[in-house]
Amino acid sequence: MKSEKISELTTNRLSVYLRCLNEIAVAGAKTVSSKALADRFHLNSAQIRKDLAYFGEFGVRGVGYYVEALRNHLTKILGLDRENRVGIIGAGRLGTALADYYGFRKANFTVAALFDADPKKIGKKVGETEVKDIKNFAAVVKQDNIEVAVIAVPAEFAQAALERVEKAGIKAVMNFAPVALKTSNGVKLKSIDLTTSLESLSYFLAQPPKQSSRNVKPKVKDRRE
Amino acid sequence: MKSEKISELTTNRLSVYLRCLNEIAVAGAKTVSSKALADRFHLNSAQIRKDLAYFGEFGVRGVGYYVEALRNHLTKILGLDRENRVGIIGAGRLGTALADYYGFRKANFTVAALFDADPKKIGKKVGETEVKDIKNFAAVVKQDNIEVAVIAVPAEFAQAALERVEKAGIKAVMNFAPVALKTSNGVKLKSIDLTTSLESLSYFLAQPPKQSSRNVKPKVKDRRE
DNA sequence: TGATGTGAAGCGGTTCACAGCC
DNA sequence: GGCTGTGAACCGCTTCACATCA
Numbered sequence: 001m002k003s004e005k006i007s008e009l010t011t012n013r014l015s016v017y018l019r020c021l022n023e024i025a026v027a028g029a030k031t032v033s034s035k036a037l038a039d040r041f042h043l044n045s046a047q048i049r050k051d052l053a054y055f056g057e058f059g060v061r062g063v064g065y066y067v068e069a070l071r072n073h074l075t076k077i078l079g080l081d082r083e084n085r086v087g088i089i090g091a092g093r094l095g096t097a098l099a100d101y102y103g104f105r106k107a108n109f110t111v112a113a114l115f116d117a118d119p120k121k122i123g124k125k126v127g128e129t130e131v132k133d134i135k136n137f138a139a140v141v142k143q144d145n146i147e148v149a150v151i152a153v154p155a156e157f158a159q160a161a162l163e164r165v166e167k168a169g170i171k172a173v174m175n176f177a178p179v180a181l182k183t184s185n186g187v188k189l190k191s192i193d194l195t196t197s198l199e200s201l202s203y204f205l206a207q208p209p210k211q212s213s214r215n216v217k218p219k220v221k222d223r224r225e
Numbered sequence: 226m227k228s229e230k231i232s233e234l235t236t237n238r239l240s241v242y243l244r245c246l247n248e249i250a251v252a253g254a255k256t257v258s259s260k261a262l263a264d265r266f267h268l269n270s271a272q273i274r275k276d277l278a279y280f281g282e283f284g285v286r287g288v289g290y291y292v293e294a295l296r297n298h299l300t301k302i303l304g305l306d307r308e309n310r311v312g313i314i315g316a317g318r319l320g321t322a323l324a325d326y327y328g329f330r331k332a333n334f335t336v337a338a339l340f341d342a343d344p345k346k347i348g349k350k351v352g353e354t355e356v357k358d359i360k361n362f363a364a365v366v367k368q369d370n371i372e373v374a375v376i377a378v379p380a381e382f383a384q385a386a387l388e389r390v391e392k393a394g395i396k397a398v399m400n401f402a403p404v405a406l407k408t409s410n411g412v413k414l415k416s417i418d419l420t421t422s423l424e425s426l427s428y429f430l431a432q433p434p435k436q437s438s439r440n441v442k443p444k445v446k447d448r449r450e
Numbered sequence: 451t452g453a454t455g456t457g458a459a460g461c462g463g464t465t466c467a468c469a470g471c472c
Numbered sequence: 473g474g475c476t477g478t479g480a481a482c483c484g485c486t487t488c489a490c491a492t493c494a
Contacts, residue, residue, distance in 0.1 A: 008425060009463070015424035016405065033475060041405055046465055046478095053477055061476045062472040078424050079431025097322040103403060107423040147430060171434070172426050178328060180241065180266055188429045190422050197415050198332040199240035199303050200233060201397050204413045205372060206304025209396070234485070258453060271456095271487055278455055286454045286493045452494090459488070466481070472474085 010051050011078070016041075017048065018074040025067050033064035084109045085145050087170075089161045090152035091116040091124070091131045094176055098152060100127045112144040134161075138168040151175040162189075235276050236303070241266075242273065243299040250292050258289035309334045310370050312395075314386050315377035316341040316349070316356045319401060323377060325352045337369040359386075363393040376400040387414075 020041045024032050034052075038045035052058050052065070055077050059065050075081050086104065088095045091114045098104070099111050114126055115134040124131045132140055140146070149165040151158050151173060158177035165173055172188045175181055178195035245266045249257050259277075263270035277283050277290070280302050284290050300306050311329065313320045316339045323329070324336050339351055340359040349356045357365055365371070374390040376383050376398060383402035390398055397413045400406055403420035 006428075007463075011425040011428040012421050014428070015421040018424070019403070019420075035475080042407060044465070045475095046467090047463090049476060050464085050478075057477075059476050060472065061470075062474045064475065077428065077431070079427040080424065082431070084427055084430060093322045093325065097318045100318065101419070103420045103423060107420060107427055109423060109427070148426065172430050174422065174426060178244070182267060188426065190426055192417060192419070192422060194326070194417070195244075195328045195332060196237050196240040197399065197417060198328060198334060199243070199305065200236040201373065201399060201413065201415055202304040202309055202332055202334070203231075203236040203239070203302065205309060205397050206302070206307070209411075232485075260453075269487070270453095271489090272485090274454060275456075275486085282455075284454050287452045288494070289453065454491105454493080456491090457489095459486105461486075462484095464481105464483075467479095469476105469478090471476080 004054065006054055010054065013043075013047070013051050014074055014078055016043075017051070018071065018078065018080075021067055021071045021074070025071060029067055031060075031064045031066055034059070036064070080108050082108065084148050084172075085112045086110060086148045086150060087113050087115060087137070087141060087144075087146040088150040088152055089115045089134065089137075089165070090154075091118075091121045091126065092152065095150075095152035096126045098150060098176075099129050109148065112146050113140050115140075134164070137164055141168045141170065146170065148172045148174070151177055151181075153177060155179045229279070231279055235279065238268075238272070238276050239299055239303055241268075242276070243296065243303065243305075246292055246296050246299070250296060254292055256285075256289045256291055259284070261289070305333050307333065309373050309397075310337045311335060311373045311375060312338050312340060312362070312366060312369075312371040313375040313377055314340045314359065314362075314390070315379075316343070316346045316351065317377065320375075320377035321351045323375060323401075324354050334373065337371050338365050340365075359389070362389055366393045366395065371395065373397045373399070376402055376406075378402060380404045 017037070020037055034045040034048040037043060037048055049059070056073065058070055058073055086109050088098055088111060095114055099114055104111055111129050114129055114131045115137055116122060116131050117134045121131050122133045147170060149170045151161050151165070153161050155177045158175060158179050159181055162173065162175070162181050162183065166184050166187055171186060173190070175189060175191040176194070178193050181189060181191070183189045242262070245262055246257070259270040259273040262268060262273055274284070281298065283295055283298055311334050313323055313336060320339055324339055329336055336354050339354055339356045340362055341347060341356050342359045346356050347358045372395060374395045376386050376390070378386050380402045383400060383404050384406055387398065387400070387406050387408065391409050391412055396411060398415070400414060400416040401419070403418050406414060406416070408414045
């Protein structure tokens, strides 16, 4: 156990490990070794051990990890044992799709409000959640204890949305607009840039298909996509 | 100009560069230096030069890059000058939101069909696009020249969907289901795992807030999120 | 002079390999 | 014997720094 800085790559993997453990738990196993986990889910066992060791000595030599105990540890480490209240900015297709995305609930994220500038949208309900006027953002954030903002507006409005978010004191932001946003210090921004992902796929398709299945190195592909 | 293997990190950045150049072009500049680009969009100038140099000597010493010419090069390199036909598997919230996502058009991706197994959804139209029976996937792929599949089904069905996709001969797949999928060789899989991103944000929120704005290193944050 | 293209250094993350413990 | 935890080796990407050229 060290108290170094934890990389985001590690926290992403912790999330994956938890998911894997859930599957293992359903299957009924009480313990699991890093090797078994790695083999089953195409991970690297040393990396699993190293990632976990940042947070404590959860394993038992000669045995492996106790599935239930490790699940609890990871849940706590990832903060999934406490509710995170979310405000989604942009009540368009994406924003509304996100508003009842099941994954939010699973991660203990509650969508407290949607925001938009369009008077035609304000006041409407999306599932349980009401669309509020973006003008009242800061007030609603305060009143509803919102700690996470999701930016789901067109690219040209995203920076302004981010600044509003920061002014309201929010420290964690997930951005879906295809722009590079500039954050203030202390604010955590995660961007999911679908455009870039698509264009990168497009690059792949544009390459001469260099006949797969020949000259393939037999090594297992361990890297996450 | 080398002909090494191009990393995905590089292709992702090419997409970003193109986006930046579009902005520059709108502003009317004819040339731009790597330094100017870097300063404006918080990138690293050496990295821009290196990324571009993989594909040719596009720059002019003492001058920089010709904006229009470079845009054309990048468009071609990324394969954005040819149409990519897409099939979306899963006509739920996410699938339908994606079906008329503007970013697809911008990357020259055309959503040719949506697929679902639910008889209630089959035959319905989402915008211009019809929802087809997943059973006919391979046939529709052939008929409509679909080359890209988007997996937008619940996690438990994603691996089966991927296998169907591969059997139909598709080589480029974008996956939104929160599972690690196993691909055959020669198939390019890009996964966008919202659950993992959320849980990683949750981790950040769960950390003791170590008083921001103090001890911050003044260095510019160059890394993309 | 001013900016590119690039070898070399630097850095962070991954994998190896093994000592240590159950 | 089996498996963890971890220093060391390794690897790939980023950044520096400069020779090169318009």
